[in-house]
Amino acid sequence: MNLQETIRNIKNFPKEGIDFKDITTLLKDGKAFKYAVDQIIEDLKDKDVDVIVGPEARGFLMGTPVAYGLGIGFVPVRKPGKLPAQTEKFEYDLEYGTDILEIHKDAIKPGQRVAIVDDLLATGGTMSAAAKLIEKLGGEVVAMEFLIELDFLNGKSKLGNYHINSLITY
DSSP states (O other), X not given: OOGGGGOEEEETOSSTTOEEEETHXXXXXXXXXXXXXXXXXXXXXXXXXXXXXXXXXXXXXXXXHHHHHHTOEEEEEBOTTXXXXXXXXXXXXXXXXXXXEEEETTSSOTTOEEEEEEEEESSSHHHHHHHHHHHHTTOEEEEEEEEEEOGGGOGGGGSTTOOEEEEEEO
């Protein structure tokens, strides 16, 4: 299946010069969505993953069905103030400023094998921050899985030697 055909491109969104990759067209196509999730599950099935982590918000859309398919748990990584229990946070640099991600302090146990699943790999900042949070809690990041990778932004270069799998590359 050609998943690229199920992604809608929206020019100049959210601002001039950006070509937004809209995954809602893939999500509403049951066969394409199932195929994408199954491809990620296939890549992870032999990696002894204990838990899936998904960054807010589209990581929730891709990560939860992967966790379900593998029969393991899902942990959300969120923006500040969204998680109700004690959190660990990580502040990271953006092109113009900083951002913060948080995870519950009890979400990852030391030694757990973790796969991070998200819709898009762009510059790698969010993934790097999520990996650092997981590792700060004692988890081991064994894979990063993406529906889409914008390879011209060189996000992989920020992610070191992690196993990275992208289903669609632009």
